[in-house]
Amino acid sequence: MEWLHLVFQKSPETALFLSLAAGYLIGQVNFGKFQLGGVGGSLLAAVAISQIGVQIDNGVKAVMFAVFIYAVGYDSGPQFFNSLNRKTLREIAMAVFLAVSALVTVIVCAKVFGLNKGLAAGLAGGALTQSAIIGTAGDAIARLGLPAAEAKALQSDVAIAYAVTYVFGSLGAIIVCVNILPKFMGQSLKEASVDAERQLAGGGASGPAAGQVSALPALVGRAFRVTAASGAAGRTVADLEMAEADMITIERIRRGGKALEARPDVMLSAGDIVLVVGRREVMVSAAAQLGEEVADTDGISVVMQKRQGVFTKRGMNHTTIAALRATVDRDMRHGVYIQEISRAGLPMPVLPETRLEHGDVITVYGSPQDTKRAVDGAGYELPFTDKTDFIYMGVGIVLGLLIGLIVVRVGGIPITLGSGGGCLLTGLLFGWMRGKHPMYGVMPPAASQLLKDFGLAAFVAVVGLNSGLQAVVTVKQSGVTIFLLGVFVTLFPLLLTMLFGRYVLRYDNAAVFAGALSGSRSANPAFGGVLDKAESPVPTAAFAVTYALANVLLTLLGPLVVGLV
Known part of the structure; x- marks a missing residue:
């Protein structure tokens, strides 16, 4: 291994990309229906590679986390601010309740079992599967004014506890949302989805499930001789x-x-x-x-078109499809058919009582001139471009980093958002402004996804490479204890929130409830399981609201845990 150590000394970036490659390979291994995922795999691979001996400049870590957290805010911005209204009070209450109960649970566990700030924050990050906590907690630790060696040790403990608790953090959310909740409600997710779709359709039949295509398409073209x-x-x-x-x-x-x-x-x-x-x-x-149908269409064939538009029409937020159709002038809606609706990248049912939210992406079908008129009237056409507005992005990240430098002392305790919180805040604001004013700030979904995936995985890999040697020692000392605490922190807030949602918030549909609960934990694997069992996009609406809120609330637990433990 001496030759590999020399390679890493001369080119430490080799270790970084080797960690990413090996980590994503590990992350694809199936354990039943569960996968560790690329981020968790990259951390484990980085810890293993670090035993050879390698150090990555912390500036790389800071840059990777800044672009990741900004992209998270940018994508969540429109839905986050759109969620803050009276019609989503149940979802807001659920997301806040889970975040608060999780924070209290982590702090109590830390006090009872004598965990330091790093282990407590890592416990929160892994058990709640909120990887961004690694960054926000590490940033908060760096600002405590501790000796460099002590701060580095605490930051290492964050990554260690995260790695030990992450696996059950994902699995536990799946167990609660996909298995326990439906039994608790006495209603399968598929049955609940059918009931919800029947209500959305005004009592009519529901449409095909997500990813399915009807053998009898909803929109057809036929030629007749009068x-x-x-x-x-x-x-x-x-x-x-x-x-x-x-x-x-x-x-x-x-x-x-x-x-x-x-x-x-x-x-x-x-x-x-x-x-x-x-x-x-x-x-x-x-x-x-x-008249009579004919096959002869020579001379009358028309090229039809699909267009995607972002719904931002003023005064029409939270309007049902049926109400929108009744309100819009006939000349405006003439020849236009809604084919698909997606919210936060997830499919929504196209049914009369489905409520449209600002930021929804609507796919319309019709002639080129009709679809152009429709998307312009609804908001703006989703640009088919692969170019990112780096001016907009750069200004947003700079402002976030500057906000992160602001420190306010309350009772002698320094309070700061840090670079993570600052970039998250400006990402939310810039993403929301982009939704309202689409003339600038383009960041294609693929580019945003790359920033999130690469930024977070590279950040976690650097943490693992720089702290791997200490990680092995800590796992030997308290690995079992941290794992069992992780199981408790995973399950207790989820089960408590499930009871809160059923008996206080009065959720009565299992599919909608499961979507809201998985979103409150920002648990994508659990939501995937919910959609699989529901065989319908019905849970998406509640998930989109709570997920946007949880991405912000749970990320902020990092500095809160560091400050309160």
Whole structure:
């Protein structure tokens, strides 16, 4: 191993990228239905590699964490501020209750078992699977004014406790949200989703589950020849469309071999070939009035388009799809069909009583001019660009770092957000402003995801490489105790919040409740399990609200634990 030690001395960045590669390989190993994940794997790999002997400059760690935490705030900003309203009071209360109960649980465990600040913060980070706590707690420790060696030892303890407790932290959330909660509610997640979808559909049938495609598509295009005996001959385009509640659109007409524009006042004649686009269930009933269906579409075919728009229309936040349709002028909605809705990157059910929130991404289907008009009216078109606005991003991170330098003394105790809290705050603000003013600040989802994945994994790897030698000693001394405390900190706040949600907040649908609870713990693996069992996007709405709040509240537990233990 001497040659490897020499390589790491000459090129320490080699150890960093080796940790990432090995860590993500470890993270893909399945333990039943559970995976450790890339971040946890990178930490374990880095600790193992550190035994050879390597040190990474702490500046690398600071940069990686700054870009990671800013990207988290940027992505959560629109949904975070959008969540702070009367209609989401239950979700706000649940996220706050879990964060507070988790904080109290960690502090009590630390006091009873004599854990130092580092081990307590790491316990919170791993048991609550909030990796950002490693950074915010480490930053808070660095600002305590302790001797360099003592501060480094405490920061090492953060990573150690995190590594020991993280695995059950993920598994425990899955057990509670996917297995215990449905039994507690006496209702399976699939049954609960069907009930919720039936309500959202106004009593009608629910749509396909997330990732499924109906064999009978909702939107279809068909060509008809108008006959003298049909109800269409002698009626205008607008009259026919309105007769079917604007659920069909006549896109093109061919008369005497020539294509005509389907203006609202054009009257149809026997022999006309018309191209009709609309919802399948309406098309079936309308077909009898239109004439005979034909396969000959030469000269009337129209290129249809999908566009994605971000919903930001003023005065329409929290409006149902049915109410939006009733409110919007017919000329605005003409020829436009909502095909998909996603919130925080997750699918939402496209049903009449689904409430639209600012920041939702709506996929509309129709002719190019109709879809362009619709996305402009709803908010703004989601830009298909792979270029990041680094001016906007750079200013945001600089402001966050400057805010992190501010220290306020309360009763002689220094209080500061630190670089992590500062960048999280500016990320939230800049992400929210981007949603309101889309002319600047572009950060494509893929770029944001790269910053989050690479930033956090590299940060954790540096922590593991720099503290791995001390980690082995601490695990030998108190590894079992930390693990058992991690089990308790994982389960107790979750179960307590489950009782709070059922008997105080009055959640009565298991699928919605499971989405809210997994979001309150920012537990993505648990939410994935909830969606898998629910076979529906119904839990997404509650998850999106609590997840955005938990990303902020749980991240801030790092400096709070450091300050209170």
